[in-house]
Amino acid sequence: MKIWAVANQKGGVGKTTTAVALAGLLADMGRRVVIVDLDPHGSMTSYFGYDPDRLERSAFELFRQQGAVPQGLAAELLLDTSHEHISLLPSSTVLATLERQAPGQSGLGLVVGRALTQLWKRFDHALIDSPPLLGVLMVNALAASQQLIVPVQTEFLALKGLERMTNTLAMINRSRRQPLPHTIVPTLFDRRTQASTDTLKVLHAHYAEHLWPAFVPVDTRLRGASRAGLTPSRYDSGSRAVLAYRALLKYLLAAQTTCEVA
Template sequence: MKVWAVANQKGGVGKTTSSLALAGLLADAGQRVLVVDLDPHGSMTSYFGYDPDKLERSGFDLFLHSGQVPQGLARELLVRTSHGRIMLLPASTALATLERQSPAKSGLGLVMSKALAQLWNDFDHVLIDSPPLLGVLMVNALAASQQLIVPVQTEFLAVKGLERMVNTLTMINRSRRQALPYMIVPTLFDRRSHASLSTLKLLRGRYPEHIWPAYIPVDTRLHEASRAGLVPSQFDPGSRGVIAYRSLLKTLLGRQAGAQPT
């Protein structure tokens, strides 16, 4: 099972869209996919028609056992989505209360790793949608993952968020046995916008080894897919956004294969 986290310490950069677009393409290719919503706002959970304010059980339940995960609990919390090959571990707004606790308290930083260990043979890929702030939930996402995807909106304020994210990753890597590889993905790119063009140039110059060479364009079809509750490739497989995400997935899978020991 491969686990990818999608994170940035700035909101509105396309984390949920990126998570679901990649998940949909993997599922379309026959992979068994789990998407994990670790954002208390529950955007991914709402995407599939579940209400984060009303769910009786959610990923929050994983954190209620002093850092341990009772056997079978992770599987019990999963719900179906509009795609037959994608399951969801939903979020509830109660997740926000965890951010007042220390990531080190009772081993809470490794809860997601322990939960996914119970599901290791059930899925081929996991994508974790993280909250836009450093805390116990983001620490869980980064600790559990083998690849980090950092969507960055192509506007100047987003570059500051990226700097914070890279600093956070440097800190997290000190406690990992192996550094977490990451790929910066320019999103919401508008070739007619001077800000988009300038920011893309800046990102390429500042992070040449980690940035994906292409970009995800502004595409209203991605928003329409969200309103329909369908992953983008189900809604419109030929849209500009889906074509771009298909190229991104090819790059990610290529790097993943290249990183595996021979």
């Protein structure tokens, strides 16, 4: 199973949309995909029609056993989605209480990785939607993943979030055997605005080594897909954003193959 985390230390950058879009495209190819919502806001959970305020069981259950994950628990928590090849490990708002509990517990940083190990043979890909704050949930996402995807809205305030994210990644890499590969993905690009154009230039100037050379444009069809609870490619396979995400997926799969060969 390939495990990708989608993270940025700023909200509103297209993180959930990116995770759902990539999951949908992988599922369209016949891949079995599990999406993991670690954001207490539960945007991905809500996307597929579940209420994170009302769910009785969620990813929070994984953290109840002092870092251990009871055998079979991860599979028990899975929910169906509108795509037959995608399963959801949902979030709930109670995840927000985890940070207060974390100082008194050990081993919490590897919980999600242990849970995904239980699903290893059942799925081909896992995509983790991480919260925008550095804490035990983001640490879990980064520790479990083999590839980090960092969506960055093409506006100047988003650059500060990217700077914090790269600092966090440097910290995480000090505790990993191998550095976590990461790809920066410009999102919500609007060529009509100077802010988008200028921010894209800054990304190319300062982050070229890890930057996906294209961008995901602003596209109202993404909002329509969210309202319908469908993956963007199922809602409109020919939309501008879906074409961009399809190119991004091809880039990510090629990059991962290169890393594995190396």
